[in-house]
Amino acid sequence: MEPIFADHASAVDVRVRRLTLDDLRDCLLLAIDRQWLPEEAKWRLLFEVGEVYGIDDPAGGLAGTVVLTRYGATLAAVSMVLVASRHGRRGLGRRLMEHVLARAGQATVFLTATEYGRGLYEKVGFETIGKVVTHTGRLSLQPEDFKHSGVRPAHEGDVAAAVALDAHASGAPREKVITRLFTFAERLRVVERDNEIVGFGAAWRNIDTVVVGPVVAGDTATARALVTELVSDAHGQVRLDLDTRHAELTAWAASRGLSPAFSTALMVRNGPLPGARDHLFAPVMVALG
Ligand SMILES: CC(C)(COP(=O)(O)OP(=O)(O)OC[C@H]1O[C@@H](n2cnc3c(N)ncnc32)[C@H](O)[C@@H]1OP(=O)(O)O)[C@@H](O)C(=O)NCCC(=O)NCCS
Structure with missing residues (x-):
């Protein structure tokens, strides 16, 4: 059987949708899948002040998430870049990043990256400018x-x-x-x-x-x-x-x-x-x- 998200080329066509609080539970489950804590208060705030996007897993739940928080037209933050481990390395992370970067337009976009995300962010044009401990x-x-x-x-x-x-x-x-x-x-x-x-x-x-x-x-x-x-x-x-x-x-x-x-x-x-x-x-x- 074809994998659900076959490869990088097919990921380009995968639908990214704006999530709502109805998706909060699935966001928390996705975080747990990647050994992140289920930070409900934080996600709730991000739903309020930012735009939460996701990719549905046809087998149920979410295959990936990303949050874009805009500060006017010139500055935006990206966070919660998560792809379910079962769907990793097939282009979904890149698809999510390209989706929010298109929405951010000409704005300066920043994020803080773990070692896992850094390679992906460099590929879509981010540069490291500092370190946060x-x-x-x-x-x-x-x-x-x-x-x-x-x-x-x-x-x-x-x-x-x-x-x-x-x-x-x-x-x-x-x-x-x-x-x-x-x-x-x-x-x-x-x-x-x-x-x-x-x-x-x-x-x-x-x-x-x-x-x-x-x-x-x-x-x-x-x-x-x-x-x-x-x-x-x-x-x-x-x-x-x-x-x-x-x-x-x-x-x-x-x-x-x-x-x-x-x-x-x-x-x-x-x-x-x-x-x-x-x-x-x-x-x-x-x-x-
Ligand atoms: C980081 C993460 C979102 C990447 O998602 P993904 O769907 O596996 O990434 P993609 O398949 O879209 O990869 C996109 C590109 O980045 C590269 N890439 C992905 N993970 C990488 C890694 N750990 N190191 C180096 N390059 C990496 C891929 O080779 C790919 O390059 P290509 O498009 O030129 O082939 C995913 O591994 C994840 O959710 N990790 C756990 C949570 C996390 O750490 N998130 C980042 C927080 S800052």
């Missing part, structure tokens, strides 16, 4: 970490300032994601000095881990103050994704008990990335930048 563990904060001023819980009235700070750092309009964080995140903090919001950060729960992100600040001391207040009484494991450019914050996180768990390559197509990237100390999540 995921740090995990339990933070043991020191008394001096709390010697900072101006950090307070964020409220509805801070949305506009947070959106503006993020737009400066990321170089693109991300109000949909940033506004949604005000209900999605478990904890939100802003730094206010001289009646001006100069930094903000969030922490959200992914299964049993508290993910710190985003952290937007003008300097490392402010970023550290935000992380401290975001995780000060976090229960369980903490995760912090840090670009290797942020060496000072990385050293501090290590001195407080976080360890490198794995790393991914930051890749871009039609780069460079816009914005004052040094101010983006941690992404909302690697799937969104």
Whole structure:
């Protein structure tokens, strides 16, 4: 019998469709098939702020997924590139990537790649521009970490300032994601000095881990103050994704008990990335930048 997806040539004709929340369960099953965690809260957010696409497996469920999250017309993130192990290396990954890249048009597109995905992304025009190290563990904060001023819980009235700070750092309009964080995140903090919001950060729960992100600040001391207040009484494991450019914050996180768990390559197509990237100390999540 012919394999369901025969080869690379026939994959060109395979239908990619826009998925809905009705497909969430199959997305989670596909993730499990590839030994990824079934991160339901994260997928739900991606369905809200991004476009989730997939390929149906004629035998039931999904054969592949990809998420495109657009920030205006000039910047977009790609994530959740998954092909069921039973259908690997037949061109479905490439088909999914070409589908979202066509939709992204002339935008600068970025993603963070594991070693498994990197070869595919290079083939469709992505270049590696950096490295992101995921740090995990339990933070043991020191008394001096709390010697900072101006950090307070964020409220509805801070949305506009947070959106503006993020737009400066990321170089693109991300109000949909940033506004949604005000209900999605478990904890939100802003730094206010001289009646001006100069930094903000969030922490959200992914299964049993508290993910710190985003952290937007003008300097490392402010970023550290935000992380401290975001995780000060976090229960369980903490995760912090840090670009290797942020060496000072990385050293501090290590001195407080976080360890490198794995790393991914930051890749871009039609780069460079816009914005004052040094101010983006941690992404909302690697799937969104
Ligand atoms: C990465 C993944 C999506 C690739 O999907 P796929 O359907 O097997 O890939 P394709 O068959 O479309 O391959 C596309 C091209 O990339 C190449 N490629 C695929 N996987 C590769 C790998 N691990 N290393 C090097 N090249 C690779 C193929 O040779 C192919 O090249 P060609 O089109 O010139 O022949 C799939 O292996 C997967 O889901 N892995 C687990 C989840 C994961 O790690 N996703 C990436 C997260 S960043």
